Amino acid sequence: MTETWSEVTxxxxxxxxxxxxxxxxxxxxxxxxxxxxxxxxxSDDVWRRTDVSLLDPSQGFVxxxxxxxxxxxxxxxxxxxxxxxxxxxxxxxxxxxSWLSPPALTGVNVQELSDAAKSSPAVVRxxxxxxxxxxxxxxxxxxxxxxxxxDLFIQVPGGVRxxxxxxxxxxxxxxxxxxxxxxxxxxxGSGSSLTLIDEYISIPAGSSEPHLVNSRIELILExxxxxxxxxxxxxxxxxxxxxxxxxxxxxxxxxxxxxxNLGAALxxxxxxxxxxxxxAESRLYGFVFGHHTQHxxxxxxxxxxxxxxxxxxxxxxxxxxxxxxxxxxxxRIAKRAxxxxxxxxxxxxxxSRDAQAETIPMLEILADDVQxxxxxxxxxxxxEQTFYLMSRGVPREAAERLVVMGFVEPIVQQIPFAPLQxxxxxxxxxxxx
Amino acid sequence: MTNPSLLIVRDLHVSVEGKAILKGVNxxxxxxxxxALMGPNGSGKSTLSFCLMGHPKYHVTSGQILYxxxxxAALPPNERAAAGIFLAFQYPTAIPGVTIANFLRAALRGVxxxxxxxxxxRQIVKANLNAxxxxxxxxxxxxxxGFSGGEKKRLEILQMAVLAPQLAVLDETDSGLxxxxxxxxxxxxxxxxxxxxxxxxxxxxxxxxxxxxxDVVHVLVNGRVARSGGPELAHELEAKGYETxxxxxxxxxxxx
Ligand SMILES: Nc1ncnc2c1ncn2[C@@H]1O[C@H](COP(=O)(O)OP(=O)(O)OP(=O)(O)O)[C@@H](O)[C@H]1O
Ligand SMILES: [Mg+2]
Numbered sequence: 001m002t003e004t005w006s007e008v009t010x011x012x013x014x015x016x017x018x019x020x021x022x023x024x025x026x027x028x029x030x031x032x033x034x035x036x037x038x039x040x041x042x043s044d045d046v047w048r049r050t051d052v053s054l055l056d057p058s059q060g061f062v063x064x065x066x067x068x069x070x071x072x073x074x075x076x077x078x079x080x081x082x083x084x085x086x087x088x089x090x091x092x093x094x095x096x097x098s099w100l101s102p103p104a105l106t107g108v109n110v111q112e113l114s115d116a117a118k119s120s121p122a123v124v125r126x127x128x129x130x131x132x133x134x135x136x137x138x139x140x141x142x143x144x145x146x147x148x149x150x151d152l153f154i155q156v157p158g159g160v161r162x163x164x165x166x167x168x169x170x171x172x173x174x175x176x177x178x179x180x181x182x183x184x185x186x187x188x189g190s191g192s193s194l195t196l197i198d199e200y201i202s203i204p205a206g207s208s209e210p211h212l213v214n215s216r217i218e219l220i221l222e223x224x225x226x227x228x229x230x231x232x233x234x235x236x237x238x239x240x241x242x243x244x245x246x247x248x249x250x251x252x253x254x255x256x257x258x259x260x261n262l263g264a265a266l267x268x269x270x271x272x273x274x275x276x277x278x279x280a281e282s283r284l285y286g287f288v289f290g291h292h293t294q295h296x297x298x299x300x301x302x303x304x305x306x307x308x309x310x311x312x313x314x315x316x317x318x319x320x321x322x323x324x325x326x327x328x329x330x331x332r333i334a335k336r337a338x339x340x341x342x343x344x345x346x347x348x349x350x351x352s353r354d355a356q357a358e359t360i361p362m363l364e365i366l367a368d369d370v371q372x373x374x375x376x377x378x379x380x381x382x383x384e385q386t387f388y389l390m391s392r393g394v395p396r397e398a399a400e401r402l403v404v405m406g407f408v409e410p411i412v413q414q415i416p417f418a419p420l421q422x423x424x425x426x427x428x429x430x431x432x433x
Numbered sequence: 434m435t436n437p438s439l440l441i442v443r444d445l446h447v448s449v450e451g452k453a454i455l456k457g458v459n460x461x462x463x464x465x466x467x468x469a470l471m472g473p474n475g476s477g478k479s480t481l482s483f484c485l486m487g488h489p490k491y492h493v494t495s496g497q498i499l500y501x502x503x504x505x506a507a508l509p510p511n512e513r514a515a516a517g518i519f520l521a522f523q524y525p526t527a528i529p530g531v532t533i534a535n536f537l538r539a540a541l542r543g544v545x546x547x548x549x550x551x552x553x554x555r556q557i558v559k560a561n562l563n564a565x566x567x568x569x570x571x572x573x574x575x576x577x578x579g580f581s582g583g584e585k586k587r588l589e590i591l592q593m594a595v596l597a598p599q600l601a602v603l604d605e606t607d608s609g610l611x612x613x614x615x616x617x618x619x620x621x622x623x624x625x626x627x628x629x630x631x632x633x634x635x636x637x638x639x640x641x642x643x644x645x646x647x648d649v650v651h652v653l654v655n656g657r658v659a660r661s662g663g664p665e666l667a668h669e670l671e672a673k674g675y676e677t678x679x680x681x682x683x684x685x686x687x688x689x
Pocket of ligand 1: 454
């Protein structure tokens, strides 16, 4: 079985993608690294609440290179909805690693990684080689580095304001037990601005067998860039996900990010923001909608390496049925990062007695002149709020629905695009029961 | 044929978290009447108002609440609202993330038992906002979230005006209002007066009663109506306070 996840697979991928030899070399290095790294230690607080062996591709998963993927039924309701461009957006849709139609985006260069590796080798190499991960993170991220496909390189050159929001739709049609390794790299040049909606959907070929998604997203903001980034995670209910999502902010860059988690049976996401230049600011918002027996484990890192930086993070989860949410959030402030403000909040709204949540803040603060606050809560719907609404004639179920939607609303408000806000409200409300 | 009284509270005993608060309250409000309910802090006025609305924390241990002749015991709060009861809260609850517009729409739908056409809803809201001197931008704020005391009270009155209840219980809606706001609120309440409607006004002050002359004034002390009388009773209380009632209470033998 381990043969499946070997150099043989890498060579086959390299051939299909027609990538330069040095990219393939990096894949081999990553695989070697994966082999030598230990699995996360059972005492590691960031990992121990999730059975990570479920994310190991060598546990019976097979590669799903572009050619092996199934055809997607484009009239599938979820696919059809996502394929309809929203008012005012530029939509670029991919299906199983190819464009559904050639992307025509104003102000944005989009290339497949193998092409970008040929046209801008230095930039791509630097990105692929960048690390800064813990060993445990790298254990999983190295698999993506070895087997990535459906990989995109998105670039906004310096000094360009992209006015219209861009939505990138990644549709993956997977057979049971397949593993996919998407990678999306986004670089936004100095002084440029971009609103990007990054939407991921998997459509399984009817079976309750799991499929595996190991994805990587890198956002690079050069100095004074302004980015609104929205990730819409709509993996199928049979999906297991490992996600490494990182943003690196140079001086004066502003990032507003909203991560909306709607799908997957199991999700282990590491979401990191690094501040490498002064006066960089980020606002990170996350919403997790847990249902059925979903297990969602999110780790965030606010990594302040430069002075005068600012981060605000708010992760909210609404949990129904037997879903389970684990949140660990680390704020790290380096000694040189004086005059930094960092805030973190994690709020869990329990919609069922059988749902579970755990929240663990972590602080590593080496600078002394900083402001840092964190807060967390795990609570059911407030009875006084329900009573107030009911006293106005609203039946209990509708009252609770209103309270839940009110809980989500501040996150939805962070999506810089009204038609998508409305779509999400309807979608979330429609899945409440 | 005589219509049943709008509200009859009969020997009502209520406890909260195992503690007896109301100890045999009797009260009748007929259609067309305004009743004032006064009494010292902690005497149980808000408790009574919550019971009328069906708050799940307040347990009726004995006695009855009859609204238009119907026993309310089994009715959840939303059905009481649909039947025509309204409570303006002393301390209205904030519901972050829910706009007043969405909230009122849901309320009107609940009370009517069917959806309200958007156009009609807009008309109703607009007319009431104008009458109460509230800016339309208010509608996109979140319910009571970050509201000043006065704004909360105005929102309660706006809701009452939109829902047009048959029995309105106003729990200290006059507290914390400046003089102009008090006048607007009083006008809002007056606008709703009608022969088939009734009003129970919980208050500590005479000043609102200058605008809304009560037919009956009740004094609630230690979970019981200690005295009922005409509007002059409110003046008497304003002048003398509750001292005389407290004395009466202390001589009442209490089982320990
Ligand atoms: N939810 C509750 N939990 C515990 N005690 C309560 C609760 N609600 C009311 N009480 C108690 O019941 C008593 C009566 O309270 P209530 O709020 O009804 O008084 P009130 O007459 O409205 O007073 P005020 O004039 O100060 O508004 C008080 O002693 C109060 O502490
Ligand atoms: Mg009170």
